[in-house]
Amino acid sequence: MYLHRISEILWSRKGDKIICSLCPHYCVIPKGKTGRCRTRINKNGVLYSLAYGNPCSVAIDPVEKKPLYHFLSGSQVLSIATAGCNFRCLNCQNWTISQASSDSIDHYDLSPGQIVNMALRQKVPSIAFTYTEPTVFYEYMFDIAVKAHENGLKTIMVSNGYINPAPLEALCPYMDAANIDLKCFDDKMYRYLTGGKLQPVLDTLLALQKAGVWTEITHLVIPGLTDNPVWFESMCRWLAENGFASTPLHISRFFPTYKLAYLPPTPLEQIMRAKETAQKCGLRFVYPGNI
Numbered sequence: 001m002y003l004h005r006i007s008e009i010l011w012s013r014k015g016d017k018i019i020c021s022l023c024p025h026y027c028v029i030p031k032g033k034t035g036r037c038r039t040r041i042n043k044n045g046v047l048y049s050l051a052y053g054n055p056c057s058v059a060i061d062p063v064e065k066k067p068l069y070h071f072l073s074g075s076q077v078l079s080i081a082t083a084g085c086n087f088r089c090l091n092c093q094n095w096t097i098s099q100a101s102s103d104s105i106d107h108y109d110l111s112p113g114q115i116v117n118m119a120l121r122q123k124v125p126s127i128a129f130t131y132t133e134p135t136v137f138y139e140y141m142f143d144i145a146v147k148a149h150e151n152g153l154k155t156i157m158v159s160n161g162y163i164n165p166a167p168l169e170a171l172c173p174y175m176d177a178a179n180i181d182l183k184c185f186d187d188k189m190y191r192y193l194t195g196g197k198l199q200p201v202l203d204t205l206l207a208l209q210k211a212g213v214w215t216e217i218t219h220l221v222i223p224g225l226t227d228n229p230v231w232f233e234s235m236c237r238w239l240a241e242n243g244f245a246s247t248p249l250h251i252s253r254f255f256p257t258y259k260l261a262y263l264p265p266t267p268l269e270q271i272m273r274a275k276e277t278a279q280k281c282g283l284r285f286v287y288p289g290n291i
């Protein structure tokens with residue numbers, strides 16, 4: 001399996017351990033081990049990516065499935081993912097690949113150039129980094145995005161937004177659109193549901209906005225967990241007050257899955273009530289999802 005040496009801009013040494021600075025977890029990785037995302041491994045004091053060139057999913061989808069409703073509408077997009085994720089969402093729909101490492105599941109062997117050629121052959125106008133968390137295959141995504149732009153293709157990142165500001169800033173010139181999951185507006189619940197914190201996700205939204213990357217936001221309403229109307233209203237107010245009034249918000253219905261298989265689906269009326277709240281807060285493009 002191909003191992004890609006990671007630029008030392010994104011890690012440092014602490015004795016024989018490595019500190020990865022790609023995402024806000026700042027994993028301290030002992031020799032022979034991987035970080036939380038299972039994609040970055042300390043091999044004899046050097047950090048390598050297990051994900052680079054090793055996608056486990058390659059497919060063509062409608063761009064609305066990302067979901068992006070205001071970007072290349074009606075087009076198809078080449079979608080790729082590698083194994084791994086820096087979150088541990090209790091409701092993950094893709095847990096068989098997100099909670100695995102590239103060397104433990106079937107994968108293709110495809111260079112960035114081969115991915116771009118595939119998109120050109122299929123005559124799709126864009127490539128999406130999606131299904132799992134693209135931050136954890138950052139170097140692969142970055143190189144594909146650069147080549148995609150050289151060949152006139154657009155790029156899309158579907159992400160949990162859990163990435164540090166410096167690598168995000170470096171990536172933005174090569175990223176045309178993003179859909180960011182904003183899971184809820186309470187840090188304690190964020191940590192419980194995902195293993196990550198809320199503030200870095202908000203920082204990512206602000207950074208994408210500043211860089212001019214077209215952004216849409218997805219919010220999943222999980223009964224008993226993220227359906228607190230006070231949090232929801234605070235989230236919508238924050239978005240309206242921080243320049244996201246014209247950013248499409250996809251309010252998604254939850255269906256029982258993975259570690260939350262015991263919960264009921266979100267009542268449809270609750271999604272419609274949330275849509276009204278979002279509009280009252282000043283958000284202009286609010287779409288119910290998964291209904």
Ligand code: SF4
Pocket residue numbers: 020021022023024025026027034035036037038039040085086135136
């Ligand atoms: S990218 Fe992976 S290894 Fe690096 S800090 Fe985040 S979870 Fe840890």
